[in-house]
Amino acid sequence: QGLAFKLAAQGIRANTVSPGNTYFDGGIWQNIEANMPDLYAEALAMNPTGRMAKPEEIARGVVFLASPASSFTTGTNLVIDGALTKGVQL
Numbered sequence: 132q133g134l135a136f137k138l139a140a141q142g143i144r145a146n147t148v149s150p151g152n153t154y155f156d157g158g159i160w161q162n163i164e165a166n167m168p169d170l171y172a173e174a175l176a177m178n179p180t181g182r183m184a185k186p187e188e189i190a191r192g193v194v195f196l197a198s199p200a201s202s203f204t205t206g207t208n209l210v211i212d213g214a215l216t217k218g219v220q221l
Contacts, residue, residue: 135206144205146196151212154183180213 135145152174154160160183164171175181192211195201210216 132206139205144196144201146201146204146206147208148189148192148196149208149210149212150184150189151178151210151215152183153186153189155186178213178215179217182213184211184213 138145152160154164160171160174163174175183189211192209196204196207196209
């Protein structure tokens with residue numbers, strides 16, 4: 132947020148994305164699913180949605196933050212985790 136404050140007058144926006152567990156072919160979670168199914172099931176059970184994100188779901192948030200649609204959005208951390216963190220985001 133400090134960087135966003137510093138750069139806002141120059142029309143530069145500073146935002147971050149905090150993705151949750153993301154499943155994709157060849158990724159670590161696919162490996163865990165195959166080799167440690169209990170751990171994989173535990174990770175799924177921890178998320179209220181019962182699943183992991185798809186890369187395109189994370190990408191949509193990034194595209195939004197980079198687009199003119201978010202022109203007044205700066206100093207924001209966009210959490211895309213299916214409510215995994217369950218807490219208030221500051």
